[in-house]
Amino acid sequence: DADVTQTPRNRITKTGKRIMLECSQTKGHDRMYWYRQDPGLGLRLIYYSFDVKDINKGEISDGYSVSRQAQAKFSLSLESAIPNQTALYFCATSDFPGYEAFFGQGTRLTVV
Amino acid sequence: GNSVTQMEGPVTLSEEAFLTINCTYTATGYPSLFWYVQYPGEGLQLLLKATKADDKGSNKGFEATYRKETTSFHLEKGSVQVSDSAVYFCALLLSQGGSEKLVFGKGTKLTVNP
Numbered sequence: 001d002a003d004v005t006q007t008p009r010n011r012i013t014k015t016g017k018r019i020m021l022e023c024s025q026t027k028g029h030d031r032m033y034w035y036r037q038d039p040g041l042g043l044r045l046i047y048y049s050f051d052v053k054d055i056n057k058g059e060i061s062d063g064y065s066v067s068r069q070a071q072a073k074f075s076l077s078l079e080s081a082i083p084n085q086t087a088l089y090f091c092a093t094s095d096f097p098g099y100e101a102f103f104g105q106g107t108r109l110t111v112v
Numbered sequence: 113g114n115s116v117t118q119m120e121g122p123v124t125l126s127e128e129a130f131l132t133i134n135c136t137y138t139a140t141g142y143p144s145l146f147w148y149v150q151y152p153g154e155g156l157q158l159l160l161k162a163t164k165a166d167d168k169g170s171n172k173g174f175e176a177t178y179r180k181e182t183t184s185f186h187l188e189k190g191s192v193q194v195s196d197s198a199v200y201f202c203a204l205l206l207s208q209g210g211s212e213k214l215v216f217g218k219g220t221k222l223t224v225n226p
Contacts, residue, residue, distance in 0.1 A: 003154070033214075035216075037152075040218060041218060042201060042218035043156075043201070043216040043221050044115075044216075044218045045214075048213065058213075066221055090155055090156070092155075096212075099144060099161075099205050099212065099214075100158045100161070101148075101156070101158070101214060102157075103155030103156040103157065104155050105153070105154055105155045106154075106155055111151060
């Protein structure tokens with residue numbers, strides 16, 4: 001099984017719909033992250049969490065929310081999806097002090 | 113602010129050619145530096161890292177040296193293979209106020225032809 005599992009892998013949704021992307025990890029790490037990847041823009045941080053009670057905004061948090069349900073689970077929600085949120089979304093986890101980040105395989109989201 | 117600039121791609125090479133992908137950074141403080149690789153259809157995975165000046169990270173024939181004087185961390189491989197075709201991301205990690213965040217470059221797509 002993968003260390004970091006994202007569901008769904010692909011999703012097409014309509015403008016205005018609420019959608020949740022889920023992430024679970026088996027690494028036992030406290031730190032979890034959500035990134036968005038767009039062509040030519042690299043990865044940009046949406047939200048991050050250093051433990052269950054700690055949630056922080058990243059550089060592009062507008063239009064997104066997150067929930068850290070447990071150490072192993074970190075979900076990303078789009079309350080009202082819009083077309084410019086069409087992107088590849090990655091969940092990641094890391095440990096201190098190694099700082100190596102382990103990524104899921106990504107969720108390709110299309111908003112029509 | 114903290115940022116990473118890497119050479120724009122795509123880069124196309126023949127098998128056994130020499131590879132260099134340039135990466136420079138801007139950071140307040142002393143970051144750790146990383147190269148991540150993304151193979152088609154997969155997430156990113158760590159390729160190599162260096163945590164202080166003059167450190168050399170190496171893995172799978174790839175190397176990069178942390179150059180503080182030139183704020184660079186260029187990725188090199190002496191002889192690329194078709195299986196090296198992927199997108200390569202340079203990244204920095206900086207600790208600030210008890211928080212650590214990875215900042216990524218935009219990625220460089222490498223295609224290696226037989």
